[in-house]
Amino acid sequence: MQKSSRMVTQILKVDPHSIAFDSAGAAVFGDAKTRQAIDSAAELLRDSQVVAFPTETVYGLGASALSSEAVAKIYQAKNRPADNPLITHVSSVDMIQTVLKTTVPEIYNPLIEKFWPGPLTIILPMTDKCPLSALVTAEQDTFAVRLPDHPIARALIETSNLPLAAPSANASTKPSPTLAEHVHFDLDGKIPLILDGGACGVGLESTVVDGTVSPPMLLRPGGISLEKIQSLGGQWSNIILGKKTAGQYEKVKTPGMKYKHYSPSAKVIVYENSKDGSLVLHNYLSENPNEKVAILKSKSWLTEQFQNKQNLVIIDLGATGDDIQRNLFAALRQADSLKVDTILVEGVGEEMEGLAIMNRLTKAASEVVDCNI
Ligand code: TXA
Numbered sequence: 439m440q441k442s443s444r445m446v447t448q449i450l451k452v453d454p455h456s457i458a459f460d461s462a463g464a465a466v467f468g469d470a471k472t473r474q475a476i477d478s479a480a481e482l483l484r485d486s487q488v489v490a491f492p493t494e495t496v497y498g499l500g501a502s503a504l505s506s507e508a509v510a511k512i513y514q515a516k517n518r519p520a521d522n523p524l525i526t527h528v529s530s531v532d533m534i535q536t537v538l539k540t541t542v543p544e545i546y547n548p549l550i551e552k553f554w555p556g557p558l559t560i561i562l563p564m565t566d567k568c569p570l571s572a573l574v575t576a577e578q579d580t581f582a583v584r585l586p587d588h589p590i591a592r593a594l595i596e597t598s599n600l601p602l603a604a605p606s607a608n609a610s611t612k613p614s615p616t617l618a619e620h621v622h623f624d625l626d627g628k629i630p631l632i633l634d635g636g637a638c639g640v641g642l643e644s645t646v647v648d649g650t651v652s653p654p655m656l657l658r659p660g661g662i663s664l665e666k667i668q669s670l671g672g673q674w675s676n677i678i679l680g681k682k683t684a685g686q687y688e689k690v691k692t693p694g695m696k697y698k699h700y701s702p703s704a705k706v707i708v709y710e711n712s713k714d715g716s717l718v719l720h721n722y723l724s725e726n727p728n729e730k731v732a733i734l735k736s737k738s739w740l741t742e743q744f745q746n747k748q749n750l751v752i753i754d755l756g757a758t759g760d761d762i763q764r765n766l767f768a769a770l771r772q773a774d775s776l777k778v779d780t781i782l783v784e785g786v787g788e789e790m791e792g793l794a795i796m797n798r799l800t801k802a803a804s805e806v807v808d809c810n811i
């Protein structure tokens with residue numbers, strides 16, 4: 439077994455608003471400190487090190503996707519299972535052709551036009567010409583790529599001139615990080631640098647779609663809703679949902695789907711169709727009087743009656759799909775930091791942002807209760 443040595447983890451503040459992109463897509467820096475931080479990060483990346491950086495979805499843990507030495511450090515820092523492939527991040531569509539030596543199949547054109555840069559990942563066929571490290575693809579015959587919309591992410595890729603393999607920058611099984619301090623909490627001493635660009639706007643990961651199969655498949659719901667993809671028409675209106683879960687030894691299209699995920703240390707219970715929540719919350723709290731509990735409410739739960747209760751924390755995720763997805767992972771982490779025993783979460787309908795929210799919630803949960811049954 440390889441011994442992992444502790445290192446000093448530096449955190450550098452960067453200002454995403456200080457970066458503009460010229461017509462050729464090159465980063466123009468308006469702030470010297472941000473530029474220096476990105477230069478230092480790019481130098482580490484060229485030296486086969488890992489760097490955590492913000493994207494519009496969640497913080498990523500990046501390394502050169504062309505170097506197995508570098509990519510191995512991602513798996514090691516996160517303690518990630520080796521058969522779970524990584525998304526490669528590019529700073530332009532051109533980079534897929536010029537650096538990854540891959541022609542993007544035509545079916546993706548409307549998606550790229552509409553949703554890139556942004557929280558959408560596409561699956562491409564792997565060929566002998568593509569220089570990606572075998573550790574990125576985990577020996578699949580495809581690879582996943584996305585063009586992020588975050589100025590820091592794009593500027594970092596462009597400055598390092600490297601496609602970056604980057605999973606979410608959490609310790610494996612923990613909720614994805616939406617703040618630099620979440621990354622620091624999980625990976626302090628394991629990585630050399632975190633670029634702190636503030637809170638992530640989307641808050642949960644990119645949507646992963648596979649257009650290399652017919653009909654196309656939604657492999658992971660995320661920042662772009664299924665409905666938005668369907669509304670492009672053509673073959674995309676026939677997109678089908680990939681399998682939600684898989685057995686431990688099954689080879690699956692998105693290996694990430696089979697692992698325990700997004701799990702805080704506390705027990706998570708999600709309630710579906712629970713109306714204003716009064717009944718389930720009242721029952722749970724009276725049956726478990728000795729537990730410290732966090733309630734994560736969103737659209738419908740009314741919690742005023744519980745407000746002054748001892749050993750109870752109420753966290754409001756917000757009332758819209760955008761709010762809920764932006765706040766969800768941070769709220770799970772906040773509840774954990776308050777050392778609660780149990781987190782009770784209001785489930786939402788699976789339309790629009792609800793599909794990705796419920797996908798993450800059901801994986802974080804040890805119990806999902808449908809109050810209609
Ligand atoms: O928003 C995001 O996508 C974030 C940020 C950092 O960009 N990244 C992220 O990466 O969520 P990660 O590693 O946590 O999730 C990658 C997902 C996994 O479910 C993985 O199995 C799937 O993408 N994936 C990667 N390559 C694949 C491939 N060739 N075929 C099918 N699924 C793939």
Ligand code: MG
Binds near residue numbers: 606
């Ligand atoms: Mg992840």
